[in-house]
Amino acid sequence: MIDTPAAIALVRTASLSSLVEAEVMRLILAGDLDSGEQIKEVKIAERLGVGRSSVREALRALEAAGLVRIEKNRGAFVRVVSEAEAREMYVVREALEGLAGALLAPRISDEEITELRARVDEMETYLDPADFHRYFPLNLTFHRRIFEMTGNGRLIEIYQRLTNELHTIRRNGLLRGGGLSVSNTEHRAIVEALAARDPAAASAALKAHVAAGARRRTGHREERVVA
Amino acid sequence: MIDTPAAIALVRTASLSSLVEAEVMRLILAGDLDSGEQIKEVKIAERLGVGRSSVREALRALEAAGLVRIEKNRGAFVRVVSEAEAREMYVVREALEGLAGALLAPRISDEEITELRARVDEMETYLDPADFHRYFPLNLTFHRRIFEMTGNGRLIEIYQRLTNELHTIRRNGLLRGGGLSVSNTEHRAIVEALAARDPAAASAALKAHVAAGARRRTGHREERVVA
DNA sequence: ATCTTGTCGATTGTCGACAATGTCAACCGC
DNA sequence: GCGGTTGACATTGTCGACAATCGACAAGAT
Known part of the structure; x- marks a missing residue:
């Protein structure tokens, strides 16, 4: 069973190496x-x-994307991000999220506000540590949606790339628990600042949220990351 | 005549595709x-x-770096950035420069302040439109050095990538003239804010400079870009 | 025992061959 | 002329072969 039109589009645009890369x-x-x-x-x-x-072509592309490290004559390895690099990335991410909030606040639509509120409500039902595997992807999507709503394609791309590189840190954060309800309270503050169409407040709320997440991470090094 | 140790280091670490990429x-x-x-x-x-x-491997890496666009079965092309993309990129760049200023102000050394002042002084001698080919690279270096001084490797990398992608816009900006002395006055304000170790002022000065550069660009579409 | 050296299998780096696709101009019927 | 077709050529996509290199292990020297 093959979806013929989709198959045609795929063969037409996707090279093998691009599929391998994905x-x-x-x-x-x-x-x-x-x-x-x-x-x-x-x-x-x-x-x-x-x-x-x-x-090999796929691995070269993934190396440029920051997900893979290639050592000549030794091979390709899944990139490991050090503590120091993670800290650097969180600093950049804080600025990017702040920018996203400032850009989105003046242009957010009523439908988008409704969507974000619904997402926060949904996360609210998974605050139990046992539900973290549900909360986590919802959290990622929540943040991604905020960037997507800004309409700035370059900003979205840079954020997505940073997020991909942080995957390890984030998943490692999955191992232990804590702070979910605080995290979601911050989410609600973010949405309300956006709903008020207040750029400065939205920017500040997002930056505070990321900074708090970074602190939760470094504070309890072994705890979950919820930023 | 070959520098043997350097040659060994090169062969040891650099693949052909990486050299082609460069x-x-x-x-x-x-x-x-x-x-x-x-x-x-x-x-x-x-x-x-x-x-x-x-x-091919080099081109795949350059595609991921944003410098090249690959169309299946058609070939690789030097990426063209549209007006809309350029605007998006300037918005992101403004935020990144602001972040760099805020990060650097508290940690800048006296030597670094001296260096930046010297760079501004040097640019001051090339304000004549005929010297734009000299002013331009100095300007690029001035901004790059500010990022390098922050010590945040990830920030440096993201900025450098953005700069690379903007190369077309910037060079096109070379075609016409205008606003060099204004641009360098802004540079001086940036350095003095950094010298005062004032994060908010440095951030604001850098953001204002980028925003002014973007305005110079879109305002006189055919004028030089000096941001 | 420890270090050096030689050897071997596994893995990567590079190349050219062949197939698939796109491009474009010559050609045809009208 | 003119739109459409066809076919040759240029270019890219993919593959497997061969060489270079690495890492581990064994053998020998000290």
Whole structure:
């Protein structure tokens, strides 16, 4: 069973290496490939039924995207982000989220406000530590949607890239618990600042939220990350 | 005559495709490859004496870096950034420069202040429109140094990437003249805010400078870009 | 015992061959 | 002329082959 029109569009636009790239990225973000783990070309090639060239091109692209590190003659490895790098990234992320809030506040539509409120409400039902595996993706989507609503494609891209690189940190944060209700209270403050169409308040609320998340992370190094 | 240790280090760490990547990037940034121009694999391969695989890997990396656009079965092209994209990028850049100023102000050293002042002084000697080809690279370096001084590697990387993508816009801006002395006056204000170790003032000065540069750009679409 | 050296299997780096696709101009019927 | 078709050419997509390199292990020297 094949969706013919979709298949045509796919073959027309997607090269093998681009598909391999997407699949390897998925494996990394899903955690099927651990941080620091070596990615062997032939293994991927055989699993997906493609040649090594396609895999190598995909790995080069993923290296440029920051998800993979390639050492000559040694191989490709899932990139590990150090504590120091994570701190740097959180600083940048704070500024980006602040910008997103300032951009979105004046232009947000009533429908978008409703959507964000609904998302916060949904997260509210998963505050129990046992539900963290549900809360977590909702949280990611909430933040992503705010960026998407700004309509600034470049901002969205940069944020998404940063988010991808932080995947390890975020998933590691999944291991322990704490602070979910505080996090979601901050979410609500963000939405209300946006609903008030107040750029400065929205920017401040988002920056405070990210900074608090970073503090939760470094404070209890072994606790969950909820930013 | 070969510098043996350097040669060993090079062969040890640099793959052919990484060298091709650097060279093609140079060609694009230097304007030897025009915006929108097709980059033919064999042409590059023959010119550099390498196989097509190396060139293809390099192009995939450059695509991920945003400098090249690849259309399946049609080829690789030097990426063209539209007016709308340029506006988006300037918005992001304004936020990044503001962040850099806020980060740098509290930590800047006396030597760094001296360096920045010297750079502004040097630019002051090239305010004549005829000297724009001198002023321009100095301007780029001035801004880059501010980011480098923040010590935030990720911020530096994101800024550099944005700058690379804006190369076309900036060079096109070279075609006409105007506003150099205003631009450098803003530079001086930036340095003095940094010298005062005032994060808010430095951030504001940098944001204002970028915003003014963007306005100079869109205002006189055909004028020089000096941001 | 420790260090050096030689060897081997595994893996990556690079290349050219072949297939698939797009481009474009010559050609045809009208 | 003119729109459409066809076919040759240029270019890219993908693959497998071969060489270079790495890491581990064994053998030998000190």
